Amino acid sequence: MADTIAAIATGPVRSAIGILRLSGPESVPAVSACFFPLSGRKLTDYPPGRLVLGTLRDEEGSVLDQCLATYSRAPHSYTGEDTAEIQCHGSPAVLAAGLETLFRRGVRQAGPGEFTRRAFLNGQLDLIQAEAVADLIDAQTTDAARNAAGQLGRVMTRKIQTIADDLVDLLAHFHVVLDYPDEDIDPFREEEIIQTLGRNARALGLLRDSYRRGRQLTEGIPCAIVGRPNAGKSSLLNALLGYDRAIVTNVPGTTRDTVEERCVLGGVLLRLIDTAGLRETEDLVERMGVERSRAALAQAELALVLLDGSQPLTAEDEAILAEAAKCPHRLVLVSKSDLPHVLALPEELEWITISALTGQGLDLLEESIRSRFARQLPRQGEMLTNARQAEAVGRAAEALQAAAEALECGLTPDAVLTDVEGALAALNEVTGKSVTEEVTRRIFQRFCVGK
Numbered sequence: 001m002a003d004t005i006a007a008i009a010t011g012p013v014r015s016a017i018g019i020l021r022l023s024g025p026e027s028v029p030a031v032s033a034c035f036f037p038l039s040g041r042k043l044t045d046y047p048p049g050r051l052v053l054g055t056l057r058d059e060e061g062s063v064l065d066q067c068l069a070t071y072s073r074a075p076h077s078y079t080g081e082d083t084a085e086i087q088c089h090g091s092p093a094v095l096a097a098g099l100e101t102l103f104r105r106g107v108r109q110a111g112p113g114e115f116t117r118r119a120f121l122n123g124q125l126d127l128i129q130a131e132a133v134a135d136l137i138d139a140q141t142t143d144a145a146r147n148a149a150g151q152l153g154r155v156m157t158r159k160i161q162t163i164a165d166d167l168v169d170l171l172a173h174f175h176v177v178l179d180y181p182d183e184d185i186d187p188f189r190e191e192e193i194i195q196t197l198g199r200n201a202r203a204l205g206l207l208r209d210s211y212r213r214g215r216q217l218t219e220g221i222p223c224a225i226v227g228r229p230n231a232g233k234s235s236l237l238n239a240l241l242g243y244d245r246a247i248v249t250n251v252p253g254t255t256r257d258t259v260e261e262r263c264v265l266g267g268v269l270l271r272l273i274d275t276a277g278l279r280e281t282e283d284l285v286e287r288m289g290v291e292r293s294r295a296a297l298a299q300a301e302l303a304l305v306l307l308d309g310s311q312p313l314t315a316e317d318e319a320i321l322a323e324a325a326k327c328p329h330r331l332v333l334v335s336k337s338d339l340p341h342v343l344a345l346p347e348e349l350e351w352i353t354i355s356a357l358t359g360q361g362l363d364l365l366e367e368s369i370r371s372r373f374a375r376q377l378p379r380q381g382e383m384l385t386n387a388r389q390a391e392a393v394g395r396a397a398e399a400l401q402a403a404a405e406a407l408e409c410g411l412t413p414d415a416v417l418t419d420v421e422g423a424l425a426a427l428n429e430v431t432g433k434s435v436t437e438e439v440t441r442r443i444f445q446r447f448c449v450g451k
Ligand SMILES: Nc1nc2c(ncn2[C@@H]2O[C@H](COP(=O)(O)OP(=O)(O)O)[C@@H](O)[C@H]2O)c(=O)[nH]1
Pocket: 227, 228, 229, 230, 231, 232, 233, 234, 235, 236, 247, 248, 249, 250, 251, 252, 253, 254, 255, 277, 335, 336, 337, 338, 339, 354, 355, 356, 357, 358
């Protein structure tokens, strides 16, 4: 039987409320020993789930806090075990003292993600949902939160389960055929099987591909800031971040390496990459920087092209515009709007005028990013956001594709069987139906203590 764990579930900062939580068989006795309802009754005189007002006391009986407590009985709780919670005033000192008192009642400190790990092991959550819990906590934008919330609500689980059910049916059919080798598969049925395999292979392929956007949701949309030296790229980065991250000077070629920072703009998490100005140069270090800039641009989802509004357009600018046009998204920014305007641009080009110095136009840039990227997602919860899941889903897609092709080429069912079994095993890894101890350990390591 599992032991009883306890942790401070809220952040280590002064706040309105701070929560101590426990899970395991000793949860309720441990809390009952140090929490006393104001009514004079015992906590367990109240039904589970009720919030009860009382005092939290240390072993000497001195009051640490006036607070609320509640408990749940297995299996009707987050972890599936008996659990209890004390909602204290959010003083880190009060919480530490409360936790210390609980430790003296025989409970121990929980490790990272241990509550959610227990929930998974007790079948309260599958692995997709458990990982969605971590995604929710890590969410930096509402879009990221929405996708994680959808996964917590089993949207992704159902999608994968439907496919897995199809595969189980197919396997059952194959086994019948193999058990009675004299009977050939009905050709009509074979056509149907090929179609089922193909349909599920495509669905899984799309799911695997959703990881590209899903990853942008959690890691940020790669956004390269490009332009000639001195166009104002580093100044823009600093203005967007709100602090001086990159060095700004009037010496062209100041930024030699790419500088990367995350920021949320218009409700969208961006991975801003400030680059060395794109130009031909004799300087070896700067040339390497320019190479990195080109690489950053090639991998970017969004290119912010800066053109110096106080200077005439140059051939270099035009080359950069053309190169950035290959990015899935390009935004042209005319910088230094606080200086006299000199730049003339072709009519067909759309641009936003900004000044990193005064902040003028940055709101328009923000709106433009919001309208391109925010809430442009598929149904919430339908995007894979982690590499482990994407890899396994990809493996399942390939195995099914191979199975469909093998059947079409007239291979015998036993050859096809292995592929379908492989695909099913990969899907079971995703949901956690079959997953190694080592993998779950690594997954829950990512969580914070108290979750
Ligand atoms: N007046 C004005 N000067 C700017 C603005 N943005 C950048 N600069 C100046 O332009 C020069 C080059 O800026 P920097 O950000 O280093 O350009 P980068 O080489 O493209 O990174 C510096 O002297 C900045 O102070 C702006 O919005 N207004």
